[in-house]
Amino acid sequence: NNQVLLRHFVTGFPKDSDFELRESTIELSIPQGSGVPAVLVKNLYLSCDPYMRTRMAKSLQVKGYVDSFQPGSPISGYGVSRVIDSSFPKLKVGDYVWGFTGWEEYSLITEPEKLFKIDHTDVPLSYYTGLLGMPGMTAFAGFYEVATPKKGEKVFISAASGAVGQLVGQFAKLFGCYVVGSAGSKDKVDLLKNKFGFDEAFNYKEEPDLDAALKRCFPEGIDIYFENVGGKMLDAVLLNMNVHGRIPICGMISQYNLDKPEGVHNMAMTIFKRVKMEGFLVFDYYHLYQKFLETVLPQIKEGKIVYVEDFAEGLENGPAALVGLFSGRNVGKQVVIVSHE
Numbered sequence: 001n002n003q004v005l006l007r008h009f010v011t012g013f014p015k016d017s018d019f020e021l022r023e024s025t026i027e028l029s030i031p032q033g034s035g036v037p038a039v040l041v042k043n044l045y046l047s048c049d050p051y052m053r054t055r056m057a058k059s060l061q062v063k064g065y066v067d068s069f070q071p072g073s074p075i076s077g078y079g080v081s082r083v084i085d086s087s088f089p090k091l092k093v094g095d096y097v098w099g100f101t102g103w104e105e106y107s108l109i110t111e112p113e114k115l116f117k118i119d120h121t122d123v124p125l126s127y128y129t130g131l132l133g134m135p136g137m138t139a140f141a142g143f144y145e146v147a148t149p150k151k152g153e154k155v156f157i158s159a160a161s162g163a164v165g166q167l168v169g170q171f172a173k174l175f176g177c178y179v180v181g182s183a184g185s186k187d188k189v190d191l192l193k194n195k196f197g198f199d200e201a202f203n204y205k206e207e208p209d210l211d212a213a214l215k216r217c218f219p220e221g222i223d224i225y226f227e228n229v230g231g232k233m234l235d236a237v238l239l240n241m242n243v244h245g246r247i248p249i250c251g252m253i254s255q256y257n258l259d260k261p262e263g264v265h266n267m268a269m270t271i272f273k274r275v276k277m278e279g280f281l282v283f284d285y286y287h288l289y290q291k292f293l294e295t296v297l298p299q300i301k302e303g304k305i306v307y308v309e310d311f312a313e314g315l316e317n318g319p320a321a322l323v324g325l326f327s328g329r330n331v332g333k334q335v336v337i338v339s340h341e
């Protein structure tokens, strides 16, 4: 059973060498007499997610959010898996599931009630790491529930070509909003405009003056800013918000590897402009998962929503794929393929 372990706690930007691959053995059946229901799964796809950076640190800033990975132990995260043994009545051998699993070929899951059973297998299974999994729910909840959009509003999204951003943009377009995204390369900007149907997009790395770029794209100001990056971008956006704008605070990836977060100088704009900024965590919105599937599955099948994934082949290439999130190496949702079936 090949596994990816954390070698040591991480400070600064994570590197591939912070992880190592280990071979271990595992019984391919559930141990007898443990008393608690469990499932044994074969992992197919693993999800690379920015929040995993928090788990690489020794001390967590917020208790009760997630636990740190332990040096010398396999790391874990969201994944798509197939059940190969089960003592949990709601899941049987052959079922596909998504949820928390180990970065390894096979995992024994001792909290099977937390897994989502996959009922729709006529879409790519890897979508349950992204479009139909945690990042998809994040986009859905953050846009419809937190941003409370109105038709015709002007929406800006940062890290817009990523797992969450590409969906927020497509939801906002289908809803009838004007949509602009920022991303870190020309290819990503092309994707935003030509594949995901954004009205405008710009490469923030080539815009020394973010305020000018935002004024060019939003001559009438921004009503909703879907915040994925924080730092300088948030500061520039605050100056360009409209009165009574909303900022769902989804993530701040530009800050995750810094010892000290950068200051946001324009915070007072939230007062003058009566802007509602709201942090949210996807975990609080999983009760909407059925509603989400009922909305999004038909949109996928009708071709109204598309999704771009970036595959790393093999568990051994997982660490590089994971740390690549923090340099923007991924184009679309970063997935690690452990096994094709």
Ligand code: NDP
Binding pocket: 048, 049, 050, 051, 134, 135, 138, 159, 160, 161, 162, 163, 164, 165, 182, 183, 184, 185, 188, 228, 229, 249, 250, 251, 252, 253, 254, 255, 280, 281, 282, 283, 325, 326, 327, 328, 329, 330, 331, 332, 333, 334
């Ligand atoms: P992505 O697929 O968007 O991958 C991360 C991307 O972030 C990179 O490709 C890169 O794109 C961009 N990025 C990396 N470093 C920086 C930087 N210093 N400044 C600006 N952009 C940077 O990831 P996700 O879609 O999975 O996540 C997007 C955000 O949503 C993250 O902040 C994440 O933490 C948050 N999140 C929050 C959740 C919640 O419950 N609140 C749940 C899920 C995600 P580029 O080349 O464009 O720079």
